[in-house]
Amino acid sequence: MATEEQEQIGEFLLDEKTLREIETMKGAGQWSIVWRRIKKDKMGMLGLYIVIFLILMAFASWILLGFDNWLTKQGALLGDPANPASLNNLYIELWLPGMPADSPLVLFQHPRHHFPELAKLPPSFAHPFGTDGIGHDMVSRIFFGATVSLALGFIGQMTTVIIGTFLGSIAGFYGGFIDEVLQRVIEILYSMPGFILMIFIIVLFEDVNIPGGRYAVVVIFFSLIGWGGTALIVRSNFFSLKQQDFVEAERALGASDMRIIFKHILPNSLAPLIIIVTLGIANTIFLFAALAFFGFGDPNAVSWGDDLNKWQNDLLDYPWMPMFPALFIFFTVLGFNLLGDALRDALDPRLKD
Amino acid sequence: MSLKGFIIRRTIYIVPVMLGITLMNFTLINVSPGDPVVVRLGLIHCDHDDCYNAAYNGEAIEMGLLDTDYYTVPWFKRYVSFVNDLLHFDLGNSWYYTQAGEGIPIAQIISERAIYTVVLNVLSFFFSLLLATAIGVVSATRQNSFWDRSLTFAMLLGYSMPLFWLAKLLMLLSFQLFNFTGVANKDAFRKPLFLNPTFYKYLILPTLALTLGGLVFMARLVRSQLLEILRQDYITTAKAKGLDNRAVIYKHAFRNGLLPIVTIIGNSLPGLLAGSVMIESVFGWPGLGTVFLEGALFRDYPMMMATNTIFPLLFLVARLLTDITYVFIDPRIKY
Numbered sequence: 082m083a084t085e086e087q088e089q090i091g092e093f094l095l096d097e098k099t100l101r102e103i104e105t106m107k108g109a110g111q112w113s114i115v116w117r118r119i120k121k122d123k124m125g126m127l128g129l130y131i132v133i134f135l136i137l138m139a140f141a142s143w144i145l146l147g148f149d150n151w152l153t154k155q156g157a158l159l160g161d162p163a164n165p166a167s168l169n170n171l172y173i174e175l176w177l178p179g180m181p182a183d184s185p186l187v188l189f190q191h192p193r194h195h196f197p198e199l200a201k202l203p204p205s206f207a208h209p210f211g212t213d214g215i216g217h218d219m220v221s222r223i224f225f226g227a228t229v230s231l232a233l234g235f236i237g238q239m240t241t242v243i244i245g246t247f248l249g250s251i252a253g254f255y256g257g258f259i260d261e262v263l264q265r266v267i268e269i270l271y272s273m274p275g276f277i278l279m280i281f282i283i284v285l286f287e288d289v290n291i292p293g294g295r296y297a298v299v300v301i302f303f304s305l306i307g308w309g310g311t312a313l314i315v316r317s318n319f320f321s322l323k324q325q326d327f328v329e330a331e332r333a334l335g336a337s338d339m340r341i342i343f344k345h346i347l348p349n350s351l352a353p354l355i356i357i358v359t360l361g362i363a364n365t366i367f368l369f370a371a372l373a374f375f376g377f378g379d380p381n382a383v384s385w386g387d388d389l390n391k392w393q394n395d396l397l398d399y400p401w402m403p404m405f406p407a408l409f410i411f412f413t414v415l416g417f418n419l420l421g422d423a424l425r426d427a428l429d430p431r432l433k434d
Numbered sequence: 435m436s437l438k439g440f441i442i443r444r445t446i447y448i449v450p451v452m453l454g455i456t457l458m459n460f461t462l463i464n465v466s467p468g469d470p471v472v473v474r475l476g477l478i479h480c481d482h483d484d485c486y487n488a489a490y491n492g493e494a495i496e497m498g499l500l501d502t503d504y505y506t507v508p509w510f511k512r513y514v515s516f517v518n519d520l521l522h523f524d525l526g527n528s529w530y531y532t533q534a535g536e537g538i539p540i541a542q543i544i545s546e547r548a549i550y551t552v553v554l555n556v557l558s559f560f561f562s563l564l565l566a567t568a569i570g571v572v573s574a575t576r577q578n579s580f581w582d583r584s585l586t587f588a589m590l591l592g593y594s595m596p597l598f599w600l601a602k603l604l605m606l607l608s609f610q611l612f613n614f615t616g617v618a619n620k621d622a623f624r625k626p627l628f629l630n631p632t633f634y635k636y637l638i639l640p641t642l643a644l645t646l647g648g649l650v651f652m653a654r655l656v657r658s659q660l661l662e663i664l665r666q667d668y669i670t671t672a673k674a675k676g677l678d679n680r681a682v683i684y685k686h687a688f689r690n691g692l693l694p695i696v697t698i699i700g701n702s703l704p705g706l707l708a709g710s711v712m713i714e715s716v717f718g719w720p721g722l723g724t725v726f727l728e729g730a731l732f733r734d735y736p737m738m739m740a741t742n743t744i745f746p747l748l749f750l751v752a753r754l755l756t757d758i759t760y761v762f763i764d765p766r767i768k769y
Contacts, residue, residue: 124590269454272746276708277726281459281742284730285466367596374598375715376731389599396606397615407599415594422590 118427125423131416139227146192146225190218192225192383204401211401213392219405222388226406229384231413233296234366240304241365242358245311250342252312253319260316267309276371278306283377295379299372303365311357318350352428359424363417370410385410437761444757448750455746456520459739460513471497473733474529520743526736530729540740543725549627551721555710558641562648563699569649570656574664575683586657592650597709601643601716608639616640618718640717647709652699659691666690692763700756703749 119125145152195216204211210219252263282302283295291297322328323346331341372378373386380387385406392402463470471494480486494500498515501507519526525544527537569589573582592600609615616639622632663669664687672682711723718724722741729737 265450265454268451269458272451272455272749273458273742274705274708274711274745274749277711277742277745280727280730281738282462284733284738285462288468363594370596371598371712374596375712375727393602396602397609400606403602407596407602411595411599414596415591418590418594 115424115427119423122423122426124419125427128416128419128421128423131412132420135227135231135413135416138224139231142225143228143232145189146228189221189224192217192221201399201402203399210405211399213388213402214395214399219401222383223385223405223409226383226385226388227409229296229382230366230370230386230410233300233369233384234362234413237300237303237307237365237369238358238361240300241307242311242354242361244304245308246315246347246354248308249312249315250319250347253316254323254338254342254346256320263312263316267313270306270309273306275307276368279303279368279372280375280377282306283372294382296369296382299369299378303368307365311354311361314353314357315350318353319346322346322349356421356425356428359417359421363414363421366410366417367414440761441754441758444754448747448754451750452743452747453517456517456743457513459742460509460516463735463739464509470735471499473735516739525740525743528729528734528737530732530734530737531725537736540737543737544722544740544744547720547722547725550623550719551710551714551723554637554640554644554714554719554721555706557637558644558648559706561641561645562652565645565649566652566656569653570660571683571688573653573657574660575679577661585653589650589653592646593654597643597647598712598716600646601640601713604639604643604646605716616717618720623720636717640713640719643717644710644713647713648706652695655695655699656691659694660687663687663691689763693760696756696759696763700753703752707745707749 119129196212197216199208199212199218200214200216202208202212208218208220210223212218213222248263252260279299279302283299286298286302287295289298319342328341328345331345336344369378370386370389373384374390374393376390378384378387378390380391388406389403389410392399392406395402396404471490474493474497475489478486478489480489491500491504495502495504498512499507523541525540528540528543529537531538531543569585573585576582605615605617616636618636618640622630622636624630624632627633660683669682669687672686677685710721711727713719714721714723715727722744725737726741726745728734729741
C-alpha cells in the first residue's frame with residue numbers, strides 16, 4: 082500500500098505492485114513476459130479461450146469426418162466397416178467404455194445427410210439448434226462447418242503473410258529498384274476494394290477445375306492479392322533494422338545476405354507479424370463469410386458462410402436457421418480480435434492505451 | 435511549389451495507377467478459363483454447326499475478339515482500344531441489363547444509379563464521423579470509466595459483427611417493432627427523388643446500418659489517437675496554464691489528433707465502399723453496389739469491368755481529397 086506521502090508525490094514513486102512486477106520479470110525471457118501480460122488481460126484470455134475452443138472443434142470435426150472409416154475399424158465409432166451402408170454414414174456416434182453397443186450415443190448427424198421429415202424444426206432437446214430447411218441437424222452442420230470456415234481463414238492468412246514477409250524483406254533489405262517496383266504493385270493492389278476484386282476473380286475463375294473445389298481458387302487468389310499490407314509493414318521494419326549495429330557486426334563476420342535477412346532481421350520483426358496474423362485471420366474469415374453470404378462461395382461445401390447464404394431469407398420465419406451460423410462467425414471474429422488486441426498490447430506495450 | 439502544383443501533380447499520379455488497375459483487370463479476364471463468347475451466346479438454339487459458327491463469329495466480331503477478316507485480335511490492341519473507349523466514357527453495353535433486346539449502355543446505367551450510392555454513402559459517412567468523434571472524445575477523456583468501458587466493449591462487439599449480418603438483424607428488429615423491413619421497392623425511387631417522402635423512409639435503415647459499420651472502427655481510432663495525444667507534454671502545459679478541459683480537448687488535443695485519423699480514414703475507404711456494396715445488396719438499394727453484384731452473379735463481363743474500373747477510381751479520388759485535406763489541417767506539411 083502506498084503511504085500518504087507517496088500519494089502526494091504522485092507518479093514519481095513506484096508503488097509496491099510495480100516493484101514486485103519488475104522483480105518477477107527480472108531474468109524472464111521475452112515470451113514469458115508476454116504470456117504474463119496476456120494472462121492479466123481478461124478480455125485477451127476470453128479471446129484465447131474462444132480461439133482454442135474453435136480450433137479444437139475444427140480439429141475434432143475434421144478427424145471425425147475425414148477418418149471415420151479408420152475410426153470405425155479402431156472401434157471408436159460404431160458401425161460395420163465392411164458394410165458401406167451401415168449407420169456410420171448417417172451418424173457420427175461415440176462409443177464410451179461401459180455403454181451398451183446397441184444404443185450408442187449419437188453425437189452428430191453426418192453433415193451431408195438430411196431427413197426431409199425433420200425439416201424446419203425449432204430448437205429442441207434432440208436438435209439444440211433446430212433443423213434447417215431440408216432437414217439437416219443444425220448442431221451437426223455448425224460442428225462440421227468449423228473445419229472449412231476456420232481452415233480457410235488460417236490458410237488464406239498464413240499464405241498472404243508468408244508471401245508478404247518474403248517480398249517485404251527483399252524490398253526492405255535491398256531497396257532500390259526492387260523496392261520501387263514492389264511499392265507500385267502494392268499501390269495498385271491497395272486501390273482495389275478487396276471484397277469487390279475477390280468477387281470479380283471468383284466469377285471469372287469459377288470454371289477452373291482444381292482439387293479442393295471453388296474455395297481453393299478463392300484462397301489462391303486471396304493470397305495473391307492480399308499480401309500488400311504485410312509487405313509494407315515488414316519493409317518498414319527492415320528499413321529501420323538494417324542500419325543497426327548487430328547487422329553490421331554480422332556482415333563484418335562475413336554472413337550472407339540470406340542469413341542476415343532470415344536469421345537476424347526477421348526474428349526481430351516477429352512481433353508485428355504475430356499481430357498481423359491474429360487480426361488478419363479475423364478479417365479473412367469475415368471476408369470469406371461475406372463472399373459466401375452473397376452467393377460467391379461453394380454451395381456444396383459445409384461451412385458457416387454457405388449455410389448462412391442458404392437460409393438468409395428465412396430470418397423472419399425460421400430465425401434459428403441463419404442465426405446460429407452467423408453467431409458462430411461472430412464469435413470466431415470476436416475471439417481472434419480479442420486475442421489480437423491482447424497480443425498487440427503485450428508485445429508492444431507502447432501502443433497500449 | 436504551390437498548392438496548385440501539388441494538386442495537379444497528385445491528380446496526374448492517378449493515371450499510371452489506373453492504367454495498372456485496368457491492365458490487371460484486363461489480364462484477369464484474358465487468362466480466365468472459359469470462352470466469353472460462349473457465355474454471351476448462352477443457350478442459343480441451332481440445328482447445325484454452320485448456324486452456331488456464324489452466330490459465334492458475329493458475336494466475337496462485335497466483342498472485338500476477332501477482326502472483320504476472322505483473325506484473332508492481339509491482346510494489346512484490345513487493351514489499347516479498351517483504354518481508348520474508357521477515355522471517351524464508352525464503357526460498352528451491359529449483357530444483363532437489357533431494353534428491347536439491346537444492352538443498355540453501361541455509362542447510362544451508372545450515371546442513373548450513382549446518385550443512390552452517393553446519397554447513401556455521404557450521409558452515413560457524415561453521421562459515422564460525427565458519432566465516432568463524439569464517442570472517441572467521451573471514451574478518451576474519461577478513460578477506464580464505466581462509459582469508456584461499455585462503449586469500448588460495444589465497439590468491439592460491433593467490430594466483430596459481420597456488416598451484412600448487422601444489416602439483417604436491423605431488418606429483423608425493425609420488422610418486429612414497426613412491421614417494416616426496409617427492403618426498397620419501386621415507390622421509394624419515384625421522381626422527383628428528393629421531394630419523395632417514401633425515399634427518405636426507405637433511406638433510414640440502410641443509412642443506419644452503414645453508419646454503424648463505419649462508426650465501430652472509426653471510434654476505436656479516434657479514441658486511441660486522442661489517448662496518445664492527451665499524454666503529450668503540451669497538453670500538460672495547457673492544463674497547467676489553467677485552460678478548462680473543453681479548450682484543452684478541442685483546441686489542443688483534437689486538432690493534432692485529426693491528421694492520423696484522416697490518414698487512416700482515407701486508407702480505409704475501400705472497406706467503406708465494400709461495406710456499401712453489402713448494405714445495398716441486403717436492402718435491395720439500387721445503387722452501384724447492387725448493379726455490380728447482380729452483374730457479377732449473371733456474369734455480365736462488361737459491367738464487371740466497368741465497375742472494377744470505377745470503384746478504384748472513386749477510391750483514388752477520395753485519397754486525393756484526403757491528401758489535399760492534410761495541407762489544410764497541418765500547416766507543417768510541405769508539398
